[in-house]
Amino acid sequence: MDTAARPEADTSLIDDLKRGDPGAYRQAVREYSPGMLAVARFYLDHSSAEEVVQDCWVTVIDAIQKFEGRSGLKTWLHRIVANRCKNKLRSSKREVAMDFSESLEPELANRFNATGRWDLPPKLQFHDSADTLMENGALSDCLDKHLSALPETQRSALMLYEAHQHKSDDVCNILDVSASNLRVLLHRARQKIFLMVETFQETGEC
């Protein structure tokens, strides 16, 4: 059960954290660290990501005093992690600029004719259930490979929105992108996954 999705359940936990209750911290660490670690992993390798999450929890002890609860606790924590990771990266890595004006992946855009009808329509229907698809270990590996090949912002947007079920506003907040750019990021990333699964189903290869 996802207590993070229920603001009223957060309120008493937040009060306990503000009071510095060790039990509340143990509970919060268990509830929120998986998501925080996932956010950190978008930016950093495994051990640096763990380090950032640990550091964040220590800063939370003071920072929580100023937390007003306008965003949910989960979003607030994820934002702290994302900012810390970005600061860590700022010196070493440059973000690749993305063209937000084009909402179709070139590989998909090429599949329509001049009148805007499908030239190469999707041939196969994917299995209904995602669980069934994921039972295929090879597909799961392939998905990992494609996810790690996505541009950082696309991957972050996709994972926060899909895997961690954040609302659009929250993802914009955490990643510092506009709502319309987020729509493009999500759509482009999903198309890549769509194309990947299609190739996988047709050829059995990643």
Place this chain on the structure above:
Amino acid sequence: MLMCRDLAEIASDYIDGELNRRQSLTVKMHLMMCKDCRTFIGNLRASSNLLSVHSASRPDEQFLRQIDERVAEALNNRGTKGSEPD
């Protein structure tokens, strides 16, 4: 008139319920008539669901205990403000 390509451009907005009523109705009308786009939307939605299932690995218990220790240490250094110590 909404063409297949136009639909593909706004497919994620449709899936996520981000279109207004009129746009959403136009997409629904197209989908009723176009099998290829029905397959496309279905597959794009399946791709999206795939990612919700494929969530990140869980941190191990040892890592969580390390955090507990650092938090406990920091709480002790800070002292107990406005609350009784346990």
